[in-house]
Amino acid sequence: MRRAVVLGGSIAGLYAARVLSDHADDVVLLEADDLGEDGTGRGAPQRHQLHALLSMGHTHLERWFPGITDELVAGGARLGTGPEVQFYVDGALKAPVPGLRMLGATRPFIESRVRRRVLALPRVRVLRGRADGLLFGAGRVRGVRYSTTGEATAPSGHEGELEADLVVDAMGRSSRLGTWLLRGGWDHAPLQRMRIDLGYATAVFRRGDELPRTVVAHASPGPASGYQPTLSEPGAMVAVEDDRWMVVLAGYTDHRPGRDPADFLARMRRCVAPLHEVADRCTLLGDVRTFHFQESRRRDFTRLRRFPGGLVAVGDSVASVNPIYGQGLTLAALQASCLSAYLRAGSPAHAPAWDYFRRAGVVVDAAWQLSATADLAQPHVNGPYPRGYRLARWAGDKITEASVIDPEVNRAFMDVVHMRKHPKSLTSPRVLARAARVLSAR
Ligand SMILES: Cc1cc2nc3c(=O)[nH]c(=O)nc-3n(C[C@H](O)[C@H](O)[C@H](O)COP(=O)(O)OP(=O)(O)OC[C@H]3O[C@@H](n4cnc5c(N)ncnc54)[C@H](O)[C@@H]3O)c2cc1C
Structure with missing residues (x-):
């Protein structure tokens, strides 16, 4: 393939670019925001919330970027194994799972190292610009229309077109792919939604030697409390780079956590022992940052009858589910692996990517099934019931x-x-x- 263009340079776009660098002579990452080399750029607003990397996500991170775990740990991340990874249900600590490893690091830190690796690939380059629409022709997507958003070589507002054999939508939840498809005379993928009205709040604490054998502690309500966050306070904390704890609290509807530090600490003290201890012994650094997540969503491309060739979608633009289950980063990595399998099978880039969407649909189904079954246990979530x-x-x-x-x-x-x-x-x-x-x- 001569050129692939990835729309969106966040985690799903980066994974896709990594995969495409094995198949295309020129991979262009078109990203609207200045994401910054060190992860300090703007990017998706949820980046500053605690992001847990599930074990499968970690396996795929290492698959696509060999040695990155050592690099992250050398930079201050923690790697938790055995009893250092603690899961509580209704306040009861579960037995450790042998062999389970979890990385303790912030999302901007992981993403910045991934970005560095991707941009070091000889066939990948970044273009600072906003995708404005697709170019169609002969039953396929031929490329993308964009406007630059600020670069020394191309100042903001310059409009351009980029021809491509394959275009990847990695524009996250706000992707406008559906509108663009309609404009081009195609259908958009049916959207499934589940309203959950979830509130998130994350705070960071100075980490000392108070809990040397804890890397991850995660508490969730279960059947004994009727899955009621009001009865069994949900929360999680992770030891991250720069000797910090990152702590997240979550709640639905009226139980959504706010930004008041005193309330946050009081709530941590109602949670399981490690969170209680951090609230008592560690210094809060900076503000409590909140996020309101209204609904889980997925777009099912496999239900379409016709679709243009030369186009795939990855990451949150396809599915974005309740973040409490920490699946987004892993889903992006698994979709990248589906894209790799699809391209390795020799599928022509100009044909509709049904086989990719079928493969990716399996992992999205799994993520949706897990989160939807658990969310429907909440009294305020009223369907759709599968x-x-x-x-x-x-x-x-x-x-x-x-x-x-x-x-x-x-x-x-x-x-x-x-x-x-x-x-x-x-x-x-x-x-x-x-x-x-x-x-x-x-
Ligand atoms: C509160 C919260 C907590 C979460 N916690 C976890 C967790 O613990 N673990 C986990 O695995 N996942 C978690 N997630 C999910 C995770 O954040 C997402 O799944 C992940 O960000 C998806 O990555 P993405 O690249 O698809 O989209 P995004 O990260 O949203 O990135 C989309 C990118 O596209 C760019 N873009 C958008 N439009 C255009 C355009 N027109 N042209 C060019 N560029 C464009 C944006 O600037 C952005 O950089 C959480 C989500 C939330 C909301």
Whole structure:
């Protein structure tokens, strides 16, 4: 392929550019914002919230950027294993999962190292500019229209066109791909939404030697509290670079956390022991930053009958689900791997990428299934209910309960939480039978 253009230079765009550098002579990352070499640029507003990298996401990060874990750790990130990674359900600490590793680092730090690696690739270059629309012709996307947003060589406002064999939409939740497709005489992908009304608040603390054997602590409500955040305070903290703790609190509707530091600390003290301890012993640095996440969304390209060739979509532009489950970065990495498999199979870039969308649809389905089943347990979330929801919810409750007391069920459960396995693996007779045995022996 001669040229691929990736619209959006955040995490999904960076992964896509990495994959495309194996297949195209020229990969252009078109990014509207100045994202900054060191991760201090503007970028997506949620970048400053705590971002957990699931174990599957970490595996793919290392797959695409070998040695990056060592580089991040050398730069101050922590790598948690065994009991350093702590998951609590309804206040009860689960047994550690052998072999599970989680990286402790902020998103801007991870992303800046990924960006550095991608931009060092000989075939990849960045163009500072906003994509304004697609160029269509002969049943395919031929390229993109853009306007520059400030560069020494091309000052803001300069309009241009870029021909490409493949265009990748990585413009995040605000992607206007649907509108552009309609304008070009195509259909847009059906949008599925689930209103969840989630509030997030993140704060950073100076880290000393108060919890030397903790890298990640994560607390969520479960069946014992009826999944009620008001009864079992959800929160998480991660040891990150520059000797800091990053702490996030979450809540729905009226229980959304605010920006008042005293309220934040009071809420941390109602959470599990590690968060309580950080609230008591560590100094809060800077402001509490909030984020309101109204709804989970996904666009299902596999339901379209016709689609132009030369176009794929990745990252939040395809699916953006409840961030509490920490799936976004991992989903972007898995979609990049789907794109790689699609291109390696020799699929012509100018043809509609049905095979890519089918592969990516499987991982999006898995992420959606996990988050939607759990979100529907909230009284204020009222659908849409998927087929078989009651059974899935009942089995999910039982497996969650059993995972607190049994390491084997916990392993199966955490494989799904970390996107290593599809949620349907939890309904295998082996896992269900083990959960039933464990619960009846209580
Ligand atoms: C509060 C919150 C907490 C989260 N926590 C986690 C977590 O713990 N773990 C996890 O894995 N995920 C988490 N996520 C999800 C994660 O942030 C997203 O999945 C991820 O940012 C998606 O990356 P992306 O590249 O698809 O989109 P984005 O990061 O949104 O980037 C889109 C990029 O496209 C650019 N762009 C947009 N329009 C144009 C245009 N017209 N032309 C050129 N460029 C354009 C933007 O400037 C931006 O840089 C969280 C999300 C939220 C909201």
